[in-house]
Amino acid sequence: MTIRRDPLDPNERELVREGAPSPAGPRRAYMPELPDGADLTQEVVRFDGGSRVPGQHGATDLTKDPAGVPDPAQVEVPAALRAEIEDFMSRYPDSRSAAIPALAAAQRVHGWCSPQAVEQVACVMRLTPAYLTAVVGFYDMLEGTEVGRQTVYVCTNISCSLRGADDLLASLKGEIGDHPDVNIRGFECLGACDIAPMCSVNGTYVGPIDADEVPELARQIISAQDPLPGKQLVRRRVADVAANSDDVARASLDSGTLDPVSLDGGRSA
Amino acid sequence: MTNHLLFQDIDEPGLSTIEVYKRRGGYLMAEQALAMARDSIISSLKDSGLRGRGGAGFPTGLKASFIPQGKMDKFLVCNADESEPGTFKDRELMQKNPHSLIEGMIIAAYAVGANKAFIFIRGEYVQQAEILEKAIEEAKAAGYLGPDVMGRGVELDMWVHRGAGAYICGEETGLLDALEGRRGNPRLKPPFPANQGLYQGPTLINNVETLTAITYILKVGAEAYAAMGVEKSSGTKLISVSGNVKRPGNYEIEMGMTGRDIIYGLAGGIEDDREVLLWFPGGSSSPVLTKDDLDLPYDYDSLAGAKTMLGSGAIIVAHDGNSVVDIAVKTASFYKHESCGKCTPCREGTSWTTKMLKRIQSGEATPMDLDVISSVCEQIMGNCLCVLGDAMAMPVASMVTKFRPHFEAHIEQARAANEARLLAELDAPGNVLQGIAAD
Ligand SMILES: Cc1cc2nc3c(=O)[nH]c(=O)nc-3n(C[C@H](O)[C@H](O)[C@H](O)COP(=O)(O)O)c2cc1C
Ligand code: SF4
Ligand code: FES
Numbered sequence: 001m002t003i004r005r006d007p008l009d010p011n012e013r014e015l016v017r018e019g020a021p022s023p024a025g026p027r028r029a030y031m032p033e034l035p036d037g038a039d040l041t042q043e044v045v046r047f048d049g050g051s052r053v054p055g056q057h058g059a060t061d062l063t064k065d066p067a068g069v070p071d072p073a074q075v076e077v078p079a080a081l082r083a084e085i086e087d088f089m090s091r092y093p094d095s096r097s098a099a100i101p102a103l104a105a106a107q108r109v110h111g112w113c114s115p116q117a118v119e120q121v122a123c124v125m126r127l128t129p130a131y132l133t134a135v136v137g138f139y140d141m142l143e144g145t146e147v148g149r150q151t152v153y154v155c156t157n158i159s160c161s162l163r164g165a166d167d168l169l170a171s172l173k174g175e176i177g178d179h180p181d182v183n184i185r186g187f188e189c190l191g192a193c194d195i196a197p198m199c200s201v202n203g204t205y206v207g208p209i210d211a212d213e214v215p216e217l218a219r220q221i222i223s224a225q226d227p228l229p230g231k232q233l234v235r236r237r238v239a240d241v242a243a244n245s246d247d248v249a250r251a252s253l254d255s256g257t258l259d260p261v262s263l264d265g266g267r268s269a
Numbered sequence: 270m271t272n273h274l275l276f277q278d279i280d281e282p283g284l285s286t287i288e289v290y291k292r293r294g295g296y297l298m299a300e301q302a303l304a305m306a307r308d309s310i311i312s313s314l315k316d317s318g319l320r321g322r323g324g325a326g327f328p329t330g331l332k333a334s335f336i337p338q339g340k341m342d343k344f345l346v347c348n349a350d351e352s353e354p355g356t357f358k359d360r361e362l363m364q365k366n367p368h369s370l371i372e373g374m375i376i377a378a379y380a381v382g383a384n385k386a387f388i389f390i391r392g393e394y395v396q397q398a399e400i401l402e403k404a405i406e407e408a409k410a411a412g413y414l415g416p417d418v419m420g421r422g423v424e425l426d427m428w429v430h431r432g433a434g435a436y437i438c439g440e441e442t443g444l445l446d447a448l449e450g451r452r453g454n455p456r457l458k459p460p461f462p463a464n465q466g467l468y469q470g471p472t473l474i475n476n477v478e479t480l481t482a483i484t485y486i487l488k489v490g491a492e493a494y495a496a497m498g499v500e501k502s503s504g505t506k507l508i509s510v511s512g513n514v515k516r517p518g519n520y521e522i523e524m525g526m527t528g529r530d531i532i533y534g535l536a537g538g539i540e541d542d543r544e545v546l547l548w549f550p551g552g553s554s555s556p557v558l559t560k561d562d563l564d565l566p567y568d569y570d571s572l573a574g575a576k577t578m579l580g581s582g583a584i585i586v587a588h589d590g591n592s593v594v595d596i597a598v599k600t601a602s603f604y605k606h607e608s609c610g611k612c613t614p615c616r617e618g619t620s621w622t623t624k625m626l627k628r629i630q631s632g633e634a635t636p637m638d639l640d641v642i643s644s645v646c647e648q649i650m651g652n653c654l655c656v657l658g659d660a661m662a663m664p665v666a667s668m669v670t671k672f673r674p675h676f677e678a679h680i681e682q683a684r685a686a687n688e689a690r691l692l693a694e695l696d697a698p699g700n701v702l703q704g705i706a707a708d
Binding site: 092135138156158159163188189193194195196200202203233234 | 342351352353354355356357359360364385391392393394395396428430431432433434435436447448449450451452453468509511512513517518519549553583585587591595596599600603606607609
């Protein structure tokens, strides 16, 4: 067994004890969640870039000057993206207000808030990339690392977990596997606890999801199809009394005709 | 008692279109309001007894009266962030009845003299944001919004602003920072947003349900609204019932109905006909109640009397098949994740409470940890910039106090299970530690 103090220091003396039993392992209770494949024999667990704190992706290069507001002559911004951001900026007394919608728009184009995406937004909005990167870091829906384009949020908050959300997340993850196009993650309460356990597929809410529907849902996510059309939130019309029962076809108060929502699968909502 | 006011037309097909909404009497109240004096709208809001439905329960008419008079840029912001776990009432309103929110906002904006209005909606509500945007387009085309609202010389511009996933942006000053394009860190109060809010201008911030209720208060009259419900908690409240109930969903009730009538009546009782272990009366930030509290009337003051709160009106019910330890871990982890990190008691307190609770969950704790948790929670309360810290401390402390025997039993059980597992590993053939252990 090998014990190394600092895995990054090539001069660090290696301590080798032949045949010794593996130690009980570090005290887990005090440790952040371990990355996959972490070497538990290390005395100090290291994450990306040698950091002791997880999530420090892409360490800063301190030898460089911080980037300023990009020069419009040097940065190419897709015309549609530029128009969208400028439209957002025109809505507010202070154009900086458009930061979140603009980053979200760039993320739709690039798949994530990549350095290039951030630079394009910075160029149109006349802000520094550092400022925008800080904004990206604050919000859960803005991705600071490269992820798949199919975004799946599985709610694992209290109400959903009381109805089996943790199993749903595990089985959906298992079913989808390591797919490069899919960004699946547990999420905080999505505001749809009435259809728990549920998930949001690219913004479409579906639920309650039964265990036997998971393989079908996984297939639809991977192939970018409409997820479980019969279980989408917009189909649910009943707000009260018969809550959670979808099968009450309601007549209009005005015309007495049947609810069109139930006839076209909720598309008109 | 149920009473359909905000939900009176909610299941009308196509209500989200201006055509159907107007057929059901839509925008008549806005027309009427714009012919009224501003003061008289605010005083009828005061008379109605309407209190903020976003969580804090502050009297709406009073808040509107704090907005300074005079000609200047004033803002109206609708808080549609709805991220309090267990809450989904605003979603239903925005999705099915968006025009009544817009109408309420026209009335509120006119009453305080705001000429620019924003609906800050959480980024996850993609479909609801699209519905709202479409509804605003329709209202603009029909002349209810724009430079000259209904030809009355009043300007009102309205936009939907989408967030990007952060609970703290529901806190009114965090929301303002997010709306200004920054990280959503709450601001020190005072100054309150009514004086210095968005872009330093006077800003009225209200919840979706509060603003929608304004439309209906004008419809039925302030006195009739005040007569509903109970004293100091007048009117109807939308409640979101979820968790282990047979019929989770949104219900509209007159305040003062008992918890039992809501959970066993409206929501159909507990799944598998089990017993209630605990319930959150007002979202996950409210201190929990047990099955002994089911007969409490559901209104602001009765719940405050029971040392909890009505909050956002989200009732989460857990049955006795669940472990209170797991629920406590879920609760604390949520606040740990959502803490903005600006103040130490909240940032560190939520993080350490979560670690301690996880230690309890995995059987690496002693009963003393429960005392440490209680003391950490005590030190968070009242010592933070916003109430997110308190929002974790209150429910967690209430669980640890009310369910201490459950926690202690779990600690002992999990510890014994760990010990048995380790001993079994030691006994396994070939374990080199065997000789040492024998010494
Ligand atoms: C951490 C935190 C989260 C909040 N989240 C929300 C929310 O999601 N929606 C909301 O309407 N109010 C929320 N509030 C309450 C707002 O700060 C504010 O009181 C409310 O929007 C005022 O509107 P009202 O008077 O109509 O209730 C939150 C408060 C805190 C401290
Ligand atoms: S209490 Fe928590 S969420 Fe609120 S400002 Fe302080 S650190 Fe941020
Ligand atoms: S807890 Fe899952 S949507 Fe609210």
